[in-house]
Amino acid sequence: MCNITDKPLDKKFYYQPTLELAKALLGCLLIKETPNGITSGIIVETEAYMGPADRAAHSFNNRRTMRTEIMYGNPGHAYTYSMHTHCLLNVVSGKTDEPEAVLIRGVEPYTGQNLMASRRPKAKNERQWTNGPGKLTKALGITMADYGHPLTESPLWIMEGRKIEATQIVSGPRIGIDNTGEARDYPWRFWLKGNKYVSK
């Protein structure tokens, strides 16, 4: 399928429209290097957050704070967000001053399974290592320290992975944003049909 020593995706990859990027990221390989070793997973589930017009987005109505600042810059950077006891990973998209992002909600383990297992002691099976946005960051060792990191460089990057046919991609409403009015129903969540590492 692919070799982990291959090159990261070029910066140009991130300059496509956010909804296109959310679909293009499916099948790509997300890689994280730590002192303990290297882990990677195939992206199987994403959600698009469409900036100022999207009530569910942190950058809704052009809200600009220390936390959302990275989304106003160039695409292709990591937007990590701390949620309760967990950390979530987004890929910044949209050009400068277009604060859009794609949330990574699920990956399929590819390399470093032993390390993932040790980082996810509560998981009862392999599937529970990475079938959720907070789980996959823990399994891969992604933390708030990765905020703003360019996804074209070590130690956290994305490269081409599995080829995905358009017919394998399914879309539907996003998850966990029930109190955001009409934005709740937008079909901006994308996943690979039948993949068991999809969160729901």
Next chain:
DNA sequence: GGCAAGATTCCCT
């Protein structure tokens, strides 16, 4: 400084 809320996960009344 303080407090409320949150794109979640885990465990149990």
Next chain:
DNA sequence: GGGAATCTTGCCC
């Protein structure tokens, strides 16, 4: 299915 866990951010409710 419901509530606790427990950290960061944002705004002063």
